[in-house]
Every structure is written in C-alpha cells, then in structure tokens.
Amino acid sequence: MLSLVRSTNTPHTMKAQLFLALVILISACPAAEDRRDAGLSVVMDGGVPSDSGPCQGLCLADQVCFENNCWDACPCAEGEFCDEGVGICRSGCQVDADCPLAQRCVDSLCEPGCGSDERCASPEICDQEVCRAPFCEVRGDCETGENCLSGRCEEVGTAPCEEAPDCGNDWNCSSYGLCFEGECLVHDDCDGSQRCVESRCVRRPNTDDGILFERRFPGYAASHNSRLPFGETTGYGFGGALLDVDADGDLDLFMGSRIRAGGDASPPCIYENVSVPSRLDFRPWAPGCPMDDAFLHAGVALDLEGDGYDELVVLGNYRARLLRFHPQPAVTDLINQLEEDDPRRRCVVGAGLPQDLNMDGRIDLMLGCQIGANMGDLVRMVNMTFLQNDQGQLELVEREAVAAWADPGSTLGFGGLDIDDDGLQDLLVLNDTFS
Structure with a gap:
C-alpha cells in the first residue's frame, strides 16, 4: 500500500521516497513465468477476475487470479492446455490437440510424433509417426x-x-x-x-435345343475333399445341403466329410455364397467352417421359424444335430430323444426331408437310417419322424399314424411331391436294393 506522509523534506527528497515505494511495490508482484510455474497440484476452487480477490491490482487485464497467483486465461498458447475447472492455462498437455502439429501428448508432455493425418499440416500425411508428403494424388x-x-x-x-x-x-x-x-x-x-x-x-452359344450346360468348378467348394474311413471298401460317400444361412437371398453350401480332417481331407464346412452373375464363388464361412465334429457327412436345410435364416440338421454315424445360427448359435441333439436301448442310436443317418406332415403350417422333419458298414447283423433301422411344436422345437413321434413311414430297409434318400394332384404331399423312399 502506498501512503502519503507529510514531511518537511524538500521536493527532491519526496520524489526519491515515492520512487523507492513504487520499486518495492512492483517487485512484490511475481513475474509471469514465476506465476505459471507455481506448481499447483490440486484445484479446489475456481479462479477469480484479476481486479478482485487477493491478486487485486497485481495481474494483467486478461489474467485470472487463482490461489494468490496470476494465470493466463483460456484460450491457451501452444505448449499449454486449458484447465477448464478454473479457466486457466497450464504448461504441458492433456490431449494431442494441446500440442503443436506433428507432436503428440505423452505423459502430459508434447513429444514428436503425429499419430494421425489430422496432426499434420495439409496436405501432408502421417507415416510412421512422421508428417510427410502424400504417396499419391490420383x-x-x-x-x-x-x-x-x-x-x-x-x-x-x-x-x-x-x-x-x-x-x-x-x-x-x-x-x-x-x-x-x-x-x-x-x-x-x-x-x-x-x-x-x-x-x-x-x-452367346446357339443350340438346336435352346439350352447349354457348362461345368463349373467354384474355388473352395470344388476343392472340398473326403474319403472313406480306413478299412472300409464300400460306403455312402459324403453329401451336403443348400441353405441360406445369412438371409441374404443367396443359397450357401454345406459340405460334409466321412473322415477326420488332415492331409488331403477337408472338414465339414459351410461355404458362403459370394457369387455374381456369370461366376460361382463360395468362401469358407467363419461361424460354420471348420466344424468341430469331423464325422458329419450329410445335411438337411430347413427354416423352422420362417424368418429367412435357415437352420441346418447335420447327419453322420449316430449323429443328427440341429444347428441354429440366428439370432444366437445353438445346437440340439435329436438322437438324444431316442431311448437308450433304441437300435437307431447306432444308425448311419444319411437322408432327410423337411416337410409339413400334419399341415399345421410348421415345418417337420423326416430322417432316414442307413445300415453301417460295420453292422454285420443288419439290424432293422426304422426311419424317424420329428414334428415341430409351437415352441419351434422338433419332437420325435412314434405314433401309428407314421408307421407306414417307418421303412425297414436301408434308406438312401427321400422325396416329397403331390403325385396325384389332390393337394396332399406324397412321400418317396429310396432303398438300397439288398435291404
């Protein structure tokens, strides 16, 4: 504080005293760099204007008084960041944008490195943390x-x-x-x-019949390979199924296998259809290729919910599993519905037909049993019928109504069509000749 005291000193003496007081007063105000390096570690309250509080008369017009020190107010210069809690500029950085271009914020300090193109001056790009000229323009x-x-x-x-x-x-x-x-x-x-x-x-070809067939070998699907298990000289080979696994309107492809994958043998696999007009193209579909079980040699596709996402029943030796892919993957073992002593637990399930058997608007399923090559006693294998209930589950039925369907032979295939145009589906059963 500067006060005037009456004195008998000469005017020259009064000027000297006044000058000394001003020097003392000005030197009491900390320099700008000293204020910025005050080292505040915890912000407990906001800053106040420089014309009030403990810094009254000490700070510049565009500064803020905080904890008895004068600070530059936001916005801040390069190399500083805005402490929004109190509205002051601190040295260092919090995010990359607090640093100059071509620098990044690392541990609250600006260091060389761009990180992204946005941290370079246009039209430069960021390449290996260095801003450089673009590699191309067109x-x-x-x-x-x-x-x-x-x-x-x-x-x-x-x-x-x-x-x-x-x-x-x-x-x-x-x-x-x-x-x-x-x-x-x-x-x-x-x-x-x-x-x-x-x-x-x-x-374009011109033929007398007006039609021409060409053989195509679409990549992954054409190279899918399997063979009979070691020691078997006769068997049924392997098959597949067409299904729309992703509801995109294109039929995808399941292909089975009869032997453990390895060497030249392929695992059971769903191949996604990515074809375009004029070119067939199937690629392994990650959620369904490869399958964990190597002994799934055939399949049946059906859309139980009618939502466009097909389900797949995979078939094999002693195997019949319903695979759902949407909305979440799920597996239902249909063979588990058989009694423990049912001989069909040992059947080679190799044929299937989805059909609305009871005309309730829901898709049902028939499965055909084949006789395995290792079954010398030729146990009679009765085909299986599953009706879909109102919860969307397939339930095994053994009622008399389906007795005629219980073919006692070795079933190789099924078919369904309205032969006599009476509005009812007729069912075809294909048997092995010896059975």
Missing part, C-alpha cells in the same frame, strides 16, 4: 488394382462402386455395382450378343 499414381485414398495407394478389389474412379487403377465399375478387372464381371457388362465368361465377353 489413382494413376498407384499400381493396378490400387486406388489413391487419403494420399496412400490401397488395394480396392471388388469393392462397391458407382463409377470407374471408385475402383483401383486399370479396374472398371460393373453394371452390377462392383469393381472388376478385365472386360466384364457379369453378362450385362457385355453387349446383347455376348456373355461374360472368366472376365471376357464371348459370343
């Missing part, structure tokens, strides 16, 4: 099949597209809405007199 700067995305050449492949620039270099956008390499992806990419075969537009 897709022509990239290799075949690559496009320039955010300054980098990236493989695009058969990505969705609307026009050619959406695709990789030297690739085109198909009328089907996917990128492709070559002359065509689907038939509509060619003119009306041509069709697409292996990415080339070729002349």
Whole structure:
C-alpha cells in the first residue's frame, strides 16, 4: 500500500521516497513465468477476475487470479492446455490437440510424433509417426488394382462402386455395382450378343435345343475333399445341403466329410455364397467352417421359424444335430430323444426331408437310417419322424399314424411331391436294393 506522509523534506527528497515505494511495490508482484510455474497440484476452487480477490491490482487485464497467483486465461498458447475447472492455462498437455502439429501428448508432455493425418499440416500425411508428403494424388499414381485414398495407394478389389474412379487403377465399375478387372464381371457388362465368361465377353452359344450346360468348378467348394474311413471298401460317400444361412437371398453350401480332417481331407464346412452373375464363388464361412465334429457327412436345410435364416440338421454315424445360427448359435441333439436301448442310436443317418406332415403350417422333419458298414447283423433301422411344436422345437413321434413311414430297409434318400394332384404331399423312399 502506498501512503502519503507529510514531511518537511524538500521536493527532491519526496520524489526519491515515492520512487523507492513504487520499486518495492512492483517487485512484490511475481513475474509471469514465476506465476505459471507455481506448481499447483490440486484445484479446489475456481479462479477469480484479476481486479478482485487477493491478486487485486497485481495481474494483467486478461489474467485470472487463482490461489494468490496470476494465470493466463483460456484460450491457451501452444505448449499449454486449458484447465477448464478454473479457466486457466497450464504448461504441458492433456490431449494431442494441446500440442503443436506433428507432436503428440505423452505423459502430459508434447513429444514428436503425429499419430494421425489430422496432426499434420495439409496436405501432408502421417507415416510412421512422421508428417510427410502424400504417396499419391490420383489413382494413376498407384499400381493396378490400387486406388489413391487419403494420399496412400490401397488395394480396392471388388469393392462397391458407382463409377470407374471408385475402383483401383486399370479396374472398371460393373453394371452390377462392383469393381472388376478385365472386360466384364457379369453378362450385362457385355453387349446383347455376348456373355461374360472368366472376365471376357464371348459370343452367346446357339443350340438346336435352346439350352447349354457348362461345368463349373467354384474355388473352395470344388476343392472340398473326403474319403472313406480306413478299412472300409464300400460306403455312402459324403453329401451336403443348400441353405441360406445369412438371409441374404443367396443359397450357401454345406459340405460334409466321412473322415477326420488332415492331409488331403477337408472338414465339414459351410461355404458362403459370394457369387455374381456369370461366376460361382463360395468362401469358407467363419461361424460354420471348420466344424468341430469331423464325422458329419450329410445335411438337411430347413427354416423352422420362417424368418429367412435357415437352420441346418447335420447327419453322420449316430449323429443328427440341429444347428441354429440366428439370432444366437445353438445346437440340439435329436438322437438324444431316442431311448437308450433304441437300435437307431447306432444308425448311419444319411437322408432327410423337411416337410409339413400334419399341415399345421410348421415345418417337420423326416430322417432316414442307413445300415453301417460295420453292422454285420443288419439290424432293422426304422426311419424317424420329428414334428415341430409351437415352441419351434422338433419332437420325435412314434405314433401309428407314421408307421407306414417307418421303412425297414436301408434308406438312401427321400422325396416329397403331390403325385396325384389332390393337394396332399406324397412321400418317396429310396432303398438300397439288398435291404
């Protein structure tokens, strides 16, 4: 505080005293750097304007008084961050945005490193923590099949597209809405007199019968392989089933196996249908390939709930399991519904037919028993009938109404159709000749 005291000193003496008092007063106010380095560790209350409180008359107009010190008010300069609780600028950082470009916030300190393109000055990109010039500007700067995305050449492949620039270099956008390499992806990419075969537009065939069949070998599915177990010289081989496992309207493919996977043997597997017009393409579907049980040689597809997501009944030696994939994976062992002493627990389940047997609007299931190669006594195997209840579960029925269905032979296959056009489905049973 500066006070005036009457004195008999000369005017020169009074000026000296006043100057001394001002020097003392100014030196009592801490320097800006001293104020910022006060080392506050805990914020208990907010700052107050510099024209009030304990710092009254000590801080600059744009500063804030906090715990008897003057602090710069937010917003802050580079190398500082805003302590929003009190509205003051502190040295260091809390997030990357508190640091200059090309630096990151690490342990409250700004260190070299960009982390992302946003931390570089445009048009630079962040590459291995260093801001640098882009690798490309247009897709022509990239290799075949690559496009320039955010300054980098990236493989695009058969990505969705609307026009050619959406695709990789030297690739085109198909009328089907996917990128492709070559002359065509689907038939509509060619003119009306041509069709697409292996990415080339070729002349459409003309035959006297008006139809032509071609054999195709779609990748993974064509290479699926199995064989008879060691020691067996006769048997039923392996089969599969078509099902829509993901409700996309395309039929996916299940293929079974009769031997443990290994060597040239493939495990039971569901292959997802990713085909396009003109090209069959099936890829292993991760939730259903490979299956844990290697001895599932056949399957039956059915949609129990009618929701578009098919279920799959996998069949094998002493096996009949209902697999659900939607909304959650679930397994139901149908064989467990048989009595412990029922000989059908030893049957080779190799045929199945989904059918609404009792005309209640729900899909039911018939399963056919074959005779195993190791069953020298040729035990009589009666086919099994499962009706779907109102909870969506398949229940085994042994009633007299289905007795005619209980074929005593070795059932190889089933069929269902209305033979006599009376509105009722007739059932066909295919037997092995010796049985």
